Each structure stands twice: as structure tokens, then as C-alpha cells.
Amino acid sequence: MRIIPxxxxxxSIPLNQQLSIIKNRKIAVGLLIFFLLITGYSLSYxxxxxxxxxxxxLTMPNISLSMFIFGLFAIAGTRFGGYGADKWxxxxxxxxxxxxxxxxxxxxxxxTNSVLITLLFTALCQYDxxxxxxxxxxxxxxxx
Numbered sequence: 001m002r003i004i005p006x007x008x009x010x011x012s013i014p015l016n017q018q019l020s021i022i023k024n025r026k027i028a029v030g031l032l033i034f035f036l037l038i039t040g041y042s043l044s045y046x047x048x049x050x051x052x053x054x055x056x057x058l059t060m061p062n063i064s065l066s067m068f069i070f071g072l073f074a075i076a077g078t079r080f081g082g083y084g085a086d087k088w089x090x091x092x093x094x095x096x097x098x099x100x101x102x103x104x105x106x107x108x109x110x111x112t113n114s115v116l117i118t119l120l121f122t123a124l125c126q127y128d129x130x131x132x133x134x135x136x137x138x139x140x141x142x143x144x
Contacts, residue, residue: 056118066119073123 022028052058052066084093108118 052118056115058115069119070123
């Protein structure tokens, strides 16, 4: 008994023709930026929990709460990133986001003696990172 009817397939596109789109400089740079962004997320989340455990001396329940708060900041960053792009333009918002994100990362080691300030800095860094990534996802070819 067949529930799903058979359909004709679409003609397949050869792999070299699919990869030829990377010859377009804007697409190649957009894909590279996206790759670096995802790699950065991966690395930051890999080392964030050990950083909070060893440097800030947080327990696992507090780390879970911190990660939840970071998620809330990420949601807020995504929301305000779209607003900033509409109001000030994509290039200005991306440039500002990168500068603020770098500033937070540079200043983070200076405040590891205070749990509250460390969590605030990492949450603000997550907020800014989400704002920046929202712009890259929505306008990856126009950012370049």
C-alpha cells in the first residue's frame, strides 16, 4: 500500500556547476564570514563553561542560570540588531557591533575577580554577538 504518490525527480545539477557560484567574490566572502561566525560561536561556547567554573568559581546550577541569561541577552541582541539596521543602516550597525564586541572581549579578563561583573560582561558580549550575527544572516551579501 502506497500512501505517498511517486513523482518525477528534478534534473540534478553537476557538482562543478554548483560550486561555480563560489567564484562570485561577494558570495565567497559572505560564506567565509558566516563560517568564521559559526566557528567563533562554537569556540566561545566550548570554553565559556570551563572559564566560568575555573576563573569565576561558579557551580553548575549557577552556570546553567548564566547560560539561560546569556540566551535572553542573545534574543534581545537579535531584536535590537534588526532595529539598528533599519534605523542606522547595516554597515554602521555591523561596524559598531564589532567594535563593542572586541571591547567587551578585551576588558573581560580585567573583571574576573567579580562574579557579577564577569557575568554582565559575558552577557553583554553575547547580546552584541547576537545583534551582529542577526545582521549577517539577514544581509550577508549586502554587508560586504
